[in-house]
Amino acid sequence: MDEHEEPLDQWAARRDRRRESDWQITGRRRAEPLDPAARGRAAHLAPDAPRMLFELDDQTGEWVPVGVADNAAEAAAFIHGW
Numbered sequence: 001m002d003e004h005e006e007p008l009d010q011w012a013a014r015r016d017r018r019r020e021s022d023w024q025i026t027g028r029r030r031a032e033p034l035d036p037a038a039r040g041r042a043a044h045l046a047p048d049a050p051r052m053l054f055e056l057d058d059q060t061g062e063w064v065p066v067g068v069a070d071n072a073a074e075a076a077a078f079i080h081g082w
Contacts, residue, residue, distance in 0.1 A: 028056045030063065031075035043072035051075040 006014075031051035048071050054063040069075040076082075 027079065029079045029081075030054050031069060031072075031079060034068070043076070047072045053078050 031053050033046055033049045033051055035046060035049040037046075050071065051069045051074075052065055053067045053069055053075065055066050056062075057064045067078070069078055
């Protein structure tokens with residue numbers, strides 16, 4: 001059976017498993033460059049760009065802004081809890 005014939009409940013279960021694994025990979029903190037030209041780029045390509053810092057809200061499941069890092073190194077310290 002190809003993916004276009006997959007029953008909806010099986011697809012939803014597969015999607016939920018994938019989302020759960022994504023949560024484990026991404027963790028509970030993240031950072032996004034504030035410079036529009038640096039968005040979506042690896043940290044080493046814009047190491048001096050400031051970053052907005054986010055934490056995952058347990059109750060809503062949404063990313064909540066909690067601060068700003070001056071550069072990629074400070075953002076990494078926030079994400080990893082250094």
